[in-house]
Amino acid sequence: MRTGISDMFGVEFPLFAFSHCRDVVAAVTNAGGFGVLGAAAHSPEQLDRELCWIDRQVRGRPYGVDVLVPARIDRAAADPAERLLDHIPEVHRDFVTHLFAKYGVGKGKPFTLGSVGGHADEVGRRVTHSGATGLVDVALRHPIRLIASALGPPPPAMVAKARAAGVPIAALVGTVEHARRQVAEGADLIVAQGTEAGGHTGEVSTMVLVPQVVDAVAPIPVLAAGGVANGRQMAAAMALGAEGVWCGSVWLTTEEAETPSVVKRKMLAATSLDTVRSRARTGKPARQLVSAWTTEWDEAPESPGPLPMPLQMLLAEGALARIGDAAENGEPGARELANYFVGQVVGQLDQVKPSRQVAYEIIEEFASAVDRLRRITGA
Amino acid sequence: MRTGISDMFGVEFPLFAFSHCRDVVAAVTNAGGFGVLGAAAHSPEQLDRELCWIDRQVRGRPYGVDVLVPARIDRAAADPAERLLDHIPEVHRDFVTHLFAKYGVGKGKPFTLGSVGGHADEVGRRVTHSGATGLVDVALRHPIRLIASALGPPPPAMVAKARAAGVPIAALVGTVEHARRQVAEGADLIVAQGTEAGGHTGEVSTMVLVPQVVDAVAPIPVLAAGGVANGRQMAAAMALGAEGVWCGSVWLTTEEAETPSVVKRKMLAATSLDTVRSRARTGKPARQLVSAWTTEWDEAPESPGPLPMPLQMLLAEGALARIGDAAENGEPGARELANYFVGQVVGQLDQVKPSRQVAYEIIEEFASAVDRLRRITGA
Structure with a gap:
């Protein structure tokens, strides 16, 4: 061609x-x-x-x-990566703590932002x-x-x-x-x-x-x-x-993809109606699997609403890394929360190849x- | 072919x-x-x-x-057309009255639901x-x-x-x-x-x-x-x-189309970002031009939110018929409110043919x- x-x-x-x-x-x-x-x-x-x-x-x-x-x-993102954490308001940290408790993530070990500090570098690099x-x-x-x-x-x-x-x-x-x-x-x-x-x-x-x-x-x-x-x-x-x-x-459901198995199974089962364009993961509208993570941030009355990029990304990626681990360990609440970016074509993906x-x-x-x-x- | x-x-x-x-x-x-x-x-x-x-x-x-x-x-719609009007709550009528006043539609002549009674038959037929x-x-x-x-x-x-x-x-x-x-x-x-x-x-x-x-x-x-x-x-x-x-x-911007001239001009000027999937016109999500009508119903803090179909349709079509007339008469507030159903391809429509x-x-x-x-x- x-x-x-x-x-x-x-x-x-x-x-x-x-x-x-x-x-x-x-x-x-x-x-x-x-x-x-x-x-x-x-x-x-x-x-x-x-x-x-x-x-x-x-x-x-x-x-x-x-x-x-x-x-x-955003001005905050111009700071060194490790200082990004300081810009995340208490109410947003508390909401994640609440989600961890509500969904029993990490078997009751409470969420702290310090535990996601390792992600600050990564997110800093990204943005x-x-x-x-x-x-x-x-x-x-x-x-x-x-x-x-x-x-x-x-x-x-x-x-x-x-x-x-x-x-x-x-x-x-x-x-x-x-x-x-x-x-x-x-x-x-x-x-x-x-x-x-x-x-x-x-x-x-x-x-x-x-x-x-x-x-x-x-x-x-x-x-x-x-x-x-x-x-x-x-x-x-x-x-x-x-x-x-x-x-x-x-490519997310291919054999080689490093997509976590819980998310891969969700993708294989999803229809094209099971995605949402949400700010819950990065702070900017991004299409991803609907999960308890997006529903809670976007619809729960107690949600403070997502932060701007890159703060929401820092908070979310840190939390979702722990959620992902817990989901892979078979924790049912974590499985409800786990998600990942994917387009509406997810409804066509039903086999690992x-x-x-x-x-x-x-x-x-x-x-x-x-x-x-x-x-x-x-x- | x-x-x-x-x-x-x-x-x-x-x-x-x-x-x-x-x-x-x-x-x-x-x-x-x-x-x-x-x-x-x-x-x-x-x-x-x-x-x-x-x-x-x-x-x-x-x-x-x-x-x-x-x-x-919906049960309400099973009623004879003329009784549909009774199912529209006061707060929704009041919101339309408020919009008519705010945008100066009909030069201060207040909105009454009775004035849209003629549309009840039509909407009844539709639904x-x-x-x-x-x-x-x-x-x-x-x-x-x-x-x-x-x-x-x-x-x-x-x-x-x-x-x-x-x-x-x-x-x-x-x-x-x-x-x-x-x-x-x-x-x-x-x-x-x-x-x-x-x-x-x-x-x-x-x-x-x-x-x-x-x-x-x-x-x-x-x-x-x-x-x-x-x-x-x-x-x-x-x-x-x-x-x-x-x-x-x-076809809405063709020579033959009966699209009101104010709406036709809006369509010719619109980009593909100027539509919204809103319940403000019929009660079900329908894509249409963004206008003050959709923005007020969907975003204004005082909006009671759209009614279910067919009640919203009855209220909206009645009001928008009057708004349309006022817009064609050159009233600026009515022009802001006027809209119509159209898809994202509206961004491609820039000539009457x-x-x-x-x-x-x-x-x-x-x-x-x-x-x-x-x-x-x-x-």
């Missing part, structure tokens, strides 16, 4: 696979697609190790890295310029073919470094206006992400957003994200004018969908 | 156009598509006149009729079995090729009458489960409608919903609705497995989109 991005990225089949799991990245790249490693949770040293491993697996085939670089940071910059430097020392910025326009320093290294920059957007801004600030590739996508997402659906973004940023190429987890959906995305697709959710097989099935079904269109139109 | 529904409906190009305007219905049918007249607001006599007119225009070409038949009716049944009887005396039921499964009496007349029944659904139920209750065609659609709509996007519904109800044919207003979107919908598309919003031209442009762009896919894949 040949689209405008085939040469730009050296990719045979324009299926971009976003995953935090290096195995998924390597498997999709080796199947003819393009794996993109979500690097935000790593330290620079960890990221270097992951990329060395991927380099050995893909032997020159194309892959990329995604970092989370916020364009505008500060300096944290992201360290990751960019590491990534550019590897033969990556794409660097993506998931939040807001890529900062000038990142653009300059990527340009110097000859690596194209991708930016995720949820509105036409953001797409235009990202291109003005240096993005070489736009990922237009519909509201049905997992994670941070806007309000406009993929079907409506993609053609508008394609028209607004031409000739900059556009990938479609959100609602794409099979070959028919990929064909649809490309009929809308996209040059390829960017998928995340579909190797990533390689998922990629091949998408490629095959894409071809059938295009064939069917051709037959219908008699072309 | 030839899909499974070409023979079923005698349609050249599977573009189904839902409109309350007979001119749009006739224009799309005469362009090779399939017009569907929204009949809910008509009396049986009015409907008969409209259909006689359409019959003369389309001279045997296929068209259909859509009635609003609720499967389950009661007996009201809808009269319309079904009239419709089946004309050479219609489709009868659609927009709310819930078609009632047995409607199924029996349509069957006897040899007219296929279409049902609109927003979930896979509803699609299965509709087929079980006798639907011959499913319209899978994504959350981006205008009017009553569910939560799942077209991209995610359509393939799931297609798989769930096969071999029953599926049309895709929601997010479809140009040829690329139609090609995408068909790549997802739909046999055609059902469009509503795109004849319906016939809109239909031809969709047909033409559809062909280009399929060609592009074929070129990309080298097929």
